[in-house]
Amino acid sequence: MGLARVHSRALQGLQARPVxxxxxxxxxxxAFTLVGLADTEVKEARERVRAAIAHSGLEFPSNQRITVNLAPADLPKDSGRFDLPIALGILAASGQISxxxxxxxxxxxxxSLGGELRPVRGALAMALALAREPVPALLVLPPGSAEEAALVPxxxxxxxxxxxxxAARYRRERPASGEDGGWSTVAARTPAAPLPGPDLAEVHGQAAARRALEIAAAGGHSLLLVGPPGAGKSMLAQRLPGVLPPMADHEALEAAAxxxxxGRFCAADWGRRPISSPHHSAxxxxxxxxxxxxxxxEISLAHRGVLFLDELPEFPxxxxxxxxxxxxTGRIHIARAAWQVEFPADFQLVAAMNPCPCGWLGHPTRACRCSPEQVARYQGRLSGPLLDRIDLQVEVPALPATELLQGPGGEPSAAVRSRVMAARERALQRQGVANQALRGQALDEHASADAPARQLLQAAATRLGWSGRAVHRALRVAxxxxxxxxxxAVQAADVAEAVQYRRALAAR
Structure with a gap:
């Protein structure tokens, strides 16, 4: 009769709870009984553990009654991450290891059935949780997961x-010392600088849209691009991460976690702003x-990066x-019968859409086939409250072939990023957050406008029928x-430009 305890971690959102x-x-x-609110994947560990112990040259106590409890019992457990601690617990309880x-x-x-260790999800979350403890415990992980966890300093x-x-490291007759190919310490990693992404210089023309992209990057604002097919909306959106400021270490850790x-972590993407582009059938x-x-x-996978929604009205x-x-809020709270989790969702929304169902409304050479009712119905798929939350709404017109083929290239991303970083630094020194995050009293204090600017903003809000949220968002853009x-201070010219960026749909 034996009893053994082994420590592990269960994922609950980004939190790694002790188990x-x-x-x-x-x-x-x-018998082999597993209790403790285990999911189907965890219960299947009984067969994997039995075969893995037998194929590792160790003895499985098949003639005894085995009871495995995953404590605390009210915490749901999922995935195959508990295979290794269950196997070690059986070996310790049977006296084969210390x-x-x-x-x-x-x-x-x-x-695996042969005893090999396979990667698990959430290695970074476990490493972050252990790193917060006064004395971080040793974290033993499979290949792939260990390199991922080593990103935490x-x-x-x-x-x-x-x-x-x-098992060889913890045998009673062989204390854990030294290293070999199957057991090795992974030193803290310093990832290489991310490779550059698509460059804004590849976008010809579209001066207004490029300017809006720069403003969105400098202030963290959401952006809606409206234009006919092939005008360059997707090209502009995909180049937004390249003009955003570099990620801080804690931001890179959050996004990677x-x-x-x-299960989408890739070491080559470390430090690169993520961009998530779900299909409109999502x-x-x-x-x-x-x-x-x-x-x-997808909104959490775009945390600290960009969420690009193409064909916006086609989404449910x-x-x-x-x-x-x-x-x-920058967060999403998901409530289920047995789960209450919160994920970060501090993303920058970039959306693109056609002006009408056929896509050619306002095109200089192609005629639109849609009736006014069809156009209104199509644009009406976007609710007022959602449009209120999009700071910049910009028209991306079709360009003539001569400008595309013979026109000069645009300004490179590096030059735009330098201006974006300077503007973002001014905001951080003044108020500690990006302009998009200004709320309440902080907005009144740090987005102060002179008298002509206030009068212009008030006149525009009255004429266009803006809500209070729209007024505040226009002030943040200004x-x-x-x-x-x-x-x-915010001047009248700043307000005038900000007002123009909320009229792409209203002007049609």
Missing amino acids: TVEVHLANGLP EEALTHAVFAGEL QARVVRARHLADV VASLA SAAALVGGGSPPRPG RHALEALREPLE RTIADLAGHG
Whole structure:
């Protein structure tokens, strides 16, 4: 009769909750029972663990009653991350390895039937949780997951390739010392600088849209591009990450941790602003997250980056309406019967749409086939509350072939990014946040406008029937324009330009 405890972690959103894997061996009818609110994937660990122990040259106690408890019992557990700690608990309870040595480490990893360790989701989240503790515990992970966790500077990470390698480190007759190919310490990694993305110099013409893109990048504003097919809307949106300021280390860790939860982490993308481009058939759950257990959606995968929604009116109405709350708060709270999780969703929205169903409304050479009712119905798929939350609404007209083929290239992304960084730095020194995040009293204090600017903004809001939210958003855009120009206070010219960026649909 034996009892052993092994430490692991369960994911709940971006939080990695401590889990104690308790294994009890007793005489009686042979059985393998797993309790503790385990999902189907976790319960299937019984067969994987049995085969992995047998194929690793170790002894599985098949003639005893095995009870595995994943504590706390009210915390849901999912995925195959508990295969390794369950196997180690069985080996410790049967006296094949030392239980005392296991108490100073945290284990996670999926086992193959042959005993090889396979990567698991959320390695970065586990490493971040352990790094916050006063004395970070040793984190033992499979290849792939270990390199990912080593991106956290304070983490102590070991890479293990096989169950036999882990068991060899904790055998009673062989203390863990030295290193070999199957068990090795992974030093803290310093990722290489990200490769440059698409350059804004490749976009010919479209001076107004390029200016709006620069303003959006400087202030963190959302952007809607309206124009006929082939005008360059997608090209502009895909080049927005290249003009945004570089990511800070904590921002890169947050974005990488969310990608790790979804199994999309790639070391080559470290430090690069993410851009998420879901298809217009995506459901609301795909956008905001969901499922059981809840997984991050596209808005969370675009955290600290760009969410690009092409063909905006073609998205389901309820999916677009689900964006309203995270656009304001930068977070999304998902509530299910057994789960309550919160994911970060501080993204910059860039959307693109045609002006009408056929796409040729306002085109200089092609005639539009749509009736006014069809145009109104098509544009009416976007609700007023959603449009209110989009700061910049810009028309992207069709360009003549001569300008596309013979016109000079645009300004490169590096030059635009230098101005964006200077404007963003002015905002951060003044108020500590980007202009898009100004709220309430902070907006009144830091987005102060002179008398002519206030009069112009009031006249525009009255004439165009703006809501209070639209007025405040236009004032934030004007504050960003003033930062790009180096103005201390918002001037009338800044307000006039900001007003023009909210009329792409209203003017039709």
